[in-house]
Amino acid sequence: MNDLEYINNSGRRVLKSFPPDSLFIDLHFILTKNKILTRHMPYLLLEKKISGKHIAAIRLLDFHEEDGVVSLFVQELESKKEYFLSANMEYDGTMWLWTLADIHTIYSG
Numbered sequence: 001m002n003d004l005e006y007i008n009n010s011g012r013r014v015l016k017s018f019p020p021d022s023l024f025i026d027l028h029f030i031l032t033k034n035k036i037l038t039r040h041m042p043y044l045l046l047e048k049k050i051s052g053k054h055i056a057a058i059r060l061l062d063f064h065e066e067d068g069v070v071s072l073f074v075q076e077l078e079s080k081k082e083y084f085l086s087a088n089m090e091y092d093g094t095m096w097l098w099t100l101a102d103i104h105t106i107y108s109g
Helices: 103-108
Strands: 005-007 013-018 022-025 036-038 042-049 052-066 069-076 082-088 098-101
Touching (some): 042 069
Antiparallel strands (some): 042 052, 052 069
């Protein structure tokens, strides 16, 4: 994995990789200890959808950044379905379509 780093237009570091397997993402909807995500680790995904909410246990398979967008390739643990979650790192609003959390952060908060 290449070293990744992204500083948004307001001068805030939003993304930094910690090779070989971890990634810091400073976005309000990343609810993990120190905002770190690690490949192959389980997380809880909550998605807002038109028809309600979807909650799933997922595993982070991979990640990459391109043109200010971070993409997380994940797999649902129960269904084995794989897909991407993406976020624009320039966005500073409070609305979110998905969030990731780890068990330690949920119970310590």
